Amino acid sequence: xxxxxxxxxxxxxxxxxxxxxxxxxxxxxxxxxxxxxxxxxxxxxxxxxxxxxxxxxxxxxxxxxxxxxxxxxxxxxxxxxxxxxxxxxxxxxxxxxxxxxxxxxxxxxxxxxxxxxxxxxxxxxxxxxxxxxxxxxxxxxxxxxxxxxxxxxxxxxxxxxxxxxxxxxxxxxxxxxxxxxxxxxxxxxxxxxxxxxxxxxxxxxxxxxxxxxxxxxxxxxxxxxxxxxxxxxxxxxxxxxxxxxxxxxxxxxxxxxxxxxxxxxxxxxxxxxxxxxxxxxxxxxxxxxxxxxxxxxxxxxxxxxxxxxxxxxxxxxxxxxxxxxxxxxxxxxxxxxxxxxxxxxxxxxxxxxxxxxxxxxxxxxxxxxxxxxxxxxxxxxxxxxxxxxxxxxxxxxxxxxxxxxxxxxxxxxxxxxxxxxxxxxxxxxxxxxxxxxxxxxxxxxxxxxxxx
Numbered sequence: 001x002x003x004x005x006x007x008x009x010x011x012x013x014x015x016x017x018x019x020x021x022x023x024x025x026x027x028x029x030x031x032x033x034x035x036x037x038x039x040x041x042x043x044x045x046x047x048x049x050x051x052x053x054x055x056x057x058x059x060x061x062x063x064x065x066x067x068x069x070x071x072x073x074x075x076x077x078x079x080x081x082x083x084x085x086x087x088x089x090x091x092x093x094x095x096x097x098x099x100x101x102x103x104x105x106x107x108x109x110x111x112x113x114x115x116x117x118x119x120x121x122x123x124x125x126x127x128x129x130x131x132x133x134x135x136x137x138x139x140x141x142x143x144x145x146x147x148x149x150x151x152x153x154x155x156x157x158x159x160x161x162x163x164x165x166x167x168x169x170x171x172x173x174x175x176x177x178x179x180x181x182x183x184x185x186x187x188x189x190x191x192x193x194x195x196x197x198x199x200x201x202x203x204x205x206x207x208x209x210x211x212x213x214x215x216x217x218x219x220x221x222x223x224x225x226x227x228x229x230x231x232x233x234x235x236x237x238x239x240x241x242x243x244x245x246x247x248x249x250x251x252x253x254x255x256x257x258x259x260x261x262x263x264x265x266x267x268x269x270x271x272x273x274x275x276x277x278x279x280x281x282x283x284x285x286x287x288x289x290x291x292x293x294x295x296x297x298x299x300x301x302x303x304x305x306x307x308x309x310x311x312x313x314x315x316x317x318x319x320x321x322x323x324x325x326x327x328x329x330x331x332x333x334x335x336x337x338x339x340x341x342x343x344x345x346x347x348x349x350x351x352x353x354x355x356x357x358x359x360x361x362x363x364x365x366x367x368x369x370x371x372x373x374x375x376x377x378x379x380x381x382x383x384x385x386x387x388x389x390x391x392x393x394x395x396x397x398x399x400x401x402x403x404x405x406x407x408x409x410x411x412x413x414x415x416x417x418x419x420x421x422x423x424x425x426x427x428x429x430x431x432x433x434x435x436x437x438x439x440x441x442x443x444x445x446x447x448x449x450x451x452x
Contacts, residue, residue: 007254028226032092037274137174140186156232206237224251322364397450
């Protein structure tokens with residue numbers, strides 16, 4: 001039985017879908033005003049892995065990940081750049097798609113944009129006002145009345161008293177209560193706007209996901225996911241909006257991946273300690289980055305450093321090295337095999353990718369002792385489920401071919417030098433290649449090379 005940790009219950013629970021063998025999953029996506037950073041990569045890779053495992057387990061999955069394409073940060077950046085909001089957001093959506101494709105991420109089934117669902121937001125806000133959960137303030141903004149929702153705080157575990165004294169409560173003299181949050185913002189000069197019963201304006205951030213999830217998955221669905229930083233207030237506010245409007249549970253299971261940390265601080269744009277995916281991919285193969293993310297449990301904090309990525313590269317290289325030179329034929333996984341069963345048990349236990357990857361290394365160790373095609377096939381098949389080891393080993397280990405160095409020519413010259421017993425020249429060539437990050441490996445079958 002597949003179990004997952006439910007943030008709502010603060011415990012690991014057996015997954016019981018609303019509809020048999022079907023999974024409906026909504027994940028909060030990116031606000032597209034800049035390039036995605038490694039924290040975003042973790043969200044994308046983690047929930048890609050979750051969707052892949054559900055599908056491998058025989059579930060029909062509908063995976064929705066939204067795009068926030070209207071927001072304070074977007075408006076500010078577009079004004080700074082002197083470009084339209086549509087131009088800015090499309091540019092960064094394209095960049096996001098390019099980055100995620102390099103990381104081996106399968107596109108979600110649906111990627112709704114907030115600006116496509118404004119009418120739904122207007123409808124939900126109207127219902128909340130009619131039911132007494134929201135009100136229009138004197139400045140024209142519409143606020144959600146937090147104290148009107150008795151279950152507020154059930155996801156985060158925060159009490160209203162704690163929140164009232166906390167630092168995250170906005171000070172706004174127009175609110176009836178400091179805890180209330182905005183649903184509709186009245187228009188300000190130079191901002192985009194939509195017409196509404198409360199005057200021209202635009203939606204608040206939290207209302208977007210309540211509307212988009214219901215539009216594509218229904219009022220009640222299986223899984224809602226996102227980064228740990230969204231648990232409060234964003235996801236708490238989603239629950240308040242959705243359940244007050246619809247009168248039913250929003251999502252049965254809530255999943256949150258842990259932060260990526262740099263020097264013991266969360267990686268984020270607001271702290272200025274973030275690395276974009278593009279910056280990291282200039283130094284590391286995308287599969288190394290994916291492996292780096294997956295070898296930590298999705299709920300654990302993940303420490304970023306070149307040292308950790310170098311270690312991930314060395315570890316992934318070990319797996320590819322074990323597959324080298326073995327002819328593999330496609331076949332279905334025999335889940336009765338001990339290591340396949342062990343992999344499945346790990347993944348069924350709250351998507352325990354560290355234990356699943358440990359099984360891959362067990363198979364690699366077996367391969368190093370006995371180059372069995374069946375073992376190699378199982379290693380590649382299991383790794384494929386989490387998006388790893390699908391390239392030709394030589395292609396991975398050699399990376400992008402340098403245009404400035406004739407690697408094959410130098411290898412041939414070294415072989416000729418060794419044949420002529422000119423070992424000094426052979427050593428010089430090896431050092432030249434080593435200085436360029438090329439490692440030579442002499443075997444009975446000849447000389448191969450890989451990047452260090």
